Amino acid sequence: MAGFFVNLKRGLQKTRSGLVNSLKSAVTRQDPEELREELEAVLLQGDVGILAADRLIKSIQGQDGDRWQLLEEEMLRILEGEGENGERPPITTGGPHVILLVGTNGSGKTTTAGKLASKYAGEGKSVLLAAADTYRAAAIEQLQIWGERSGVDVISQERGADAASVAYDSLSAAIARNMDVLIVDTAGRLQTRSNLMDELKKIRRVLQKQGDQYPQETFLVLDATIGQNALSQARLFHEAVELDGLILTKLDGTAKGGMVLAVRQEVDLPVRYIGVGERADDLMEFSPKEFVQALLE
Amino acid sequence: MFEEISRKLDSAFQKLRGKGKLNEKDVTAGLREIRLALLEADVHYKVVKEFLSAVKERAVGNEVLKSITPGQQIVKIVHEELVKLLGGQSAPLRLASQPPTVVLLAGLQGSGKTTFAAKLAARYKKRGKRPHLVAADIYRPAAADQLEQLAETIGCTITRGEEGESPESITERAIRKARGDLKDLVIVDTAGRLHVDDDLMGEIERISAVAEPHETLLVVDGMTGQDAVNVATAFQERIGLDGFVLTKMDGDARGGAALSIRHVTGTPVKFVGVGEGIEALEEFHPDRMATRLLGMGDVITLVEKAAESIDHEKAIRLAERMKRQQFTLEDFADQLKSLKNMGPLDQILGMIPGAAKLPKGLSVDEKGLGRVGAIISSMTPTERVEPVIINGSRRKRIAAGSGTSVQEVNQLLKQFDMIRKMMKRAGKKGRRGLMPIGF
Ligand SMILES: Nc1nc2c(ncn2[C@@H]2O[C@H](COP(=O)(O)OP(=O)(O)OP(=O)(O)O)[C@@H](O)[C@H]2O)c(=O)[nH]1
Ligand SMILES: [Mg+2]
Numbered sequence: 001m002a003g004f005f006v007n008l009k010r011g012l013q014k015t016r017s018g019l020v021n022s023l024k025s026a027v028t029r030q031d032p033e034e035l036r037e038e039l040e041a042v043l044l045q046g047d048v049g050i051l052a053a054d055r056l057i058k059s060i061q062g063q064d065g066d067r068w069q070l071l072e073e074e075m076l077r078i079l080e081g082e083g084e085n086g087e088r089p090p091i092t093t094g095g096p097h098v099i100l101l102v103g104t105n106g107s108g109k110t111t112t113a114g115k116l117a118s119k120y121a122g123e124g125k126s127v128l129l130a131a132a133d134t135y136r137a138a139a140i141e142q143l144q145i146w147g148e149r150s151g152v153d154v155i156s157q158e159r160g161a162d163a164a165s166v167a168y169d170s171l172s173a174a175i176a177r178n179m180d181v182l183i184v185d186t187a188g189r190l191q192t193r194s195n196l197m198d199e200l201k202k203i204r205r206v207l208q209k210q211g212d213q214y215p216q217e218t219f220l221v222l223d224a225t226i227g228q229n230a231l232s233q234a235r236l237f238h239e240a241v242e243l244d245g246l247i248l249t250k251l252d253g254t255a256k257g258g259m260v261l262a263v264r265q266e267v268d269l270p271v272r273y274i275g276v277g278e279r280a281d282d283l284m285e286f287s288p289k290e291f292v293q294a295l296l297e
Numbered sequence: 298m299f300e301e302i303s304r305k306l307d308s309a310f311q312k313l314r315g316k317g318k319l320n321e322k323d324v325t326a327g328l329r330e331i332r333l334a335l336l337e338a339d340v341h342y343k344v345v346k347e348f349l350s351a352v353k354e355r356a357v358g359n360e361v362l363k364s365i366t367p368g369q370q371i372v373k374i375v376h377e378e379l380v381k382l383l384g385g386q387s388a389p390l391r392l393a394s395q396p397p398t399v400v401l402l403a404g405l406q407g408s409g410k411t412t413f414a415a416k417l418a419a420r421y422k423k424r425g426k427r428p429h430l431v432a433a434d435i436y437r438p439a440a441a442d443q444l445e446q447l448a449e450t451i452g453c454t455i456t457r458g459e460e461g462e463s464p465e466s467i468t469e470r471a472i473r474k475a476r477g478d479l480k481d482l483v484i485v486d487t488a489g490r491l492h493v494d495d496d497l498m499g500e501i502e503r504i505s506a507v508a509e510p511h512e513t514l515l516v517v518d519g520m521t522g523q524d525a526v527n528v529a530t531a532f533q534e535r536i537g538l539d540g541f542v543l544t545k546m547d548g549d550a551r552g553g554a555a556l557s558i559r560h561v562t563g564t565p566v567k568f569v570g571v572g573e574g575i576e577a578l579e580e581f582h583p584d585r586m587a588t589r590l591l592g593m594g595d596v597i598t599l600v601e602k603a604a605e606s607i608d609h610e611k612a613i614r615l616a617e618r619m620k621r622q623q624f625t626l627e628d629f630a631d632q633l634k635s636l637k638n639m640g641p642l643d644q645i646l647g648m649i650p651g652a653a654k655l656p657k658g659l660s661v662d663e664k665g666l667g668r669v670g671a672i673i674s675s676m677t678p679t680e681r682v683e684p685v686i687i688n689g690s691r692r693k694r695i696a697a698g699s700g701t702s703v704q705e706v707n708q709l710l711k712q713f714d715m716i717r718k719m720m721k722r723a724g725k726k727g728r729r730g731l732m733p734i735g736f
Pocket of ligand 1 (some may be wrong): 022100103104105106107108109110111112133139186188189197249250251252253274275276278282406407437489491
């Protein structure tokens with residue numbers, strides 16, 4: 001987690017200077033109207049969304065005490081969610097831990113698959129990648145290059161093959177080879193395309209055929225540059241394949257990723273990882289506490 | 298979120314509609330909902346602010362107070378201002394007088410540059426032009442493979458880099474070759490890059506210097522949030538933009554980035570990507586975009602049009618019936634009477650969300666209108682409400698009564714059936730948020 005902090009700070013540097021300074025000046029204002037307007041400006045420009053911004057502002061309006069701290073606490077409360085803040089299922093030795101990555105086009109699924117593979121391989125686990133994006137041109141080749149980088153095998157079929165069949169085969173292979181982790185990369189799709197969402201459901205179904213526990217985790221890979229559509233994405237992907245969490249990519253830009261607050265508040269999904277670059281090690285575990293602190297410190 | 302905002306908008310407009318006259322407070326209340334809608338659409342906070350003050354200036358004036366239907370008037374003003382801000386009309390790609398036209402694509406990672414490059418090539422290839430693609434992304438794994446596979450699908454030539462070749466060199470080589478091969482269009486696909494990545498921004502500056510592009514287009518994900526203004530400003534400063542492309546607009550993103558970018562760069566949207574297929578590329582329509590930003594179907598425009606030509610009450614009733622899918626032949630006949638003032642039927646129907654494209658063969662010309670009117674007035678009231686009961690002998694009777702042929706009666710019934718089906722489809726979409734407007 002120490003690395004997270006350093007790297008997150010590096011990734012969030014530009015974010016911080018802007019947002020933090022204006023937030024700081026905002027919370028010290030005395031006039032309630034002025035305070036409200038400034039806070040709103042900062043939060044909305046950070047893609048937090050109206051509902052989450054409202055809740056944050058209300059929580060510190062008319063309150064005594066350190067409004068700075070109150071704001072921080074409230075952001076934390078939202079990020080940690082109201083329901084069970086479940087722990088991630090541990091990676092055991094009793095069969096492969098299957099991670100299914102889903103998301104819209106270009107959100108960073110393949111890169112994240114590559115990063116995760118390299119991370120687990122680096123921890124000494126045996127890892128397999130599944131190229132279940134059989135649609136996009138050169139998607140398979142892209143994943144294969146990531147596989148080569150971390151010395152991880154990639155299970156694939158030819159382009160145009162049935163994605164579910166690739167997923168099924170790869171899980172069979174992972175079980176047969178007694179692998180610790182299987183990461184399934186899927187084609188990007190917009191959440192409103194019901195036929196493509198059906199394909200995703202099918203992928204999930206065929207994985208479950210080989211055991212109820214599969215996939216242990218399904219992550220929505222979200223581009224931090226995206227605005228309020230993140231909510232629709234979270235809702236509809238969750239509806240289709242029961243998400244376990246989010247991976248927020250491209251946080252190394254100036255996008256603030258504030259919609260994570262909105263998604264957490266509205267759909268109650270935790271963020272598990274963040275992407276802060278294009279290299280294999282530009283992936284960090286997400287900790288709500290450190291995230292908020294890094295944002296507000 | 299979508300539906301929620303729409304509901305709020307509905308109720309705000311309901312309030313406005315209930316009144317004969319508007320005071321400043323009403324306008325402010327109405328605009329508050331517009332504000333929410335625009336923010337939810339990801340229009341940049343500051344752009345929203347500026348936009349609303351412009352609208353308010355117009356709305357609180359005499360224009361609104363004097364109008365008979367103030368609610369409609371506000372919506373109309375908002376819509377008009379949005380269209381104006383979006384550039385009024387679609388902006389085509391400007392081709393060089395001396396081919397080849399060089400198009401440079403730039404943008405963040407994953408925004409859709411490669412797919413757009415292929416779509417653009419395919420579009421011009423189809424028009425008999427000779428496009429050439431350039432794979433200048435040397436970083437993303439298999440990026441050149443992706444473009445090469447797409448080029449093969451299109452049947453278009455491509456230049457890709459040698460081992461270790463720089464993007465500038467690839468681009469220079471490609472353009473030289475394209476010139477020699479008498480190509481019409483060179484499309485340079487570059488690597489995705491963050492606007493704050495100094496090295497890579499320097500690189501695209503150098504690519505731009507050797508390419509001397511006629512058109513530099515920023516490719517932007519239609520789902521982009523507030524950051525769109527930072528991105529667009531940075532690219533504009535470094536390489537100068539001639540326009541931008543909005544991708545992934547086939548989903549439910551409201552595309553507020555379009556308004557923000559247009560506002561901060563002053564350059565127009567040139568294309569809209571509406572799918573993964575190679576043909577899924579459209580020209581930009583500011584009026585459609587405006588309605589989308591507000592989260593309403595074009596029904597607003599429809600009602601406005603209707604309100605201009607027929608009486609207001611009737612227009613509202615009509616829209617209501619359309620929404621509830623109770624549109625009958627009776628309404629149809631009613632409409633025909635005022636249709637001449639409203640414009641061609643296919644245009645009217647084109648405004649109904651989900652019915653953007655009329656089925657082939659469904660068009661009603663001015664002359665035909667009279668005959669259609671005659672046919673409908675020869676029906677019994679029951680037949681007009683429930684056309685399914687119109688069997689063979691009824692058809693004969695109607696044809697005789699209206700001085701038309703059974704064939705014409707058949708055709709009308711078929712067309713009416715199509716219209717109803719379309720409305721049904723539109724209504725269904727409405728429940729998911731595409732036509733979320735209450736009257
Ligand atoms: N700066 C930055 N770029 C990233 C990050 N994650 C992914 N990218 C880049 O975003 C682009 C798209 O990433 P991909 O991994 O291909 O995205 P995808 O979701 O697999 O895309 P499709 O399969 O085409 O839907 C690539 O250029 C990646 O290098 C990140 O955290 N930061
Ligand atoms: Mg991919």
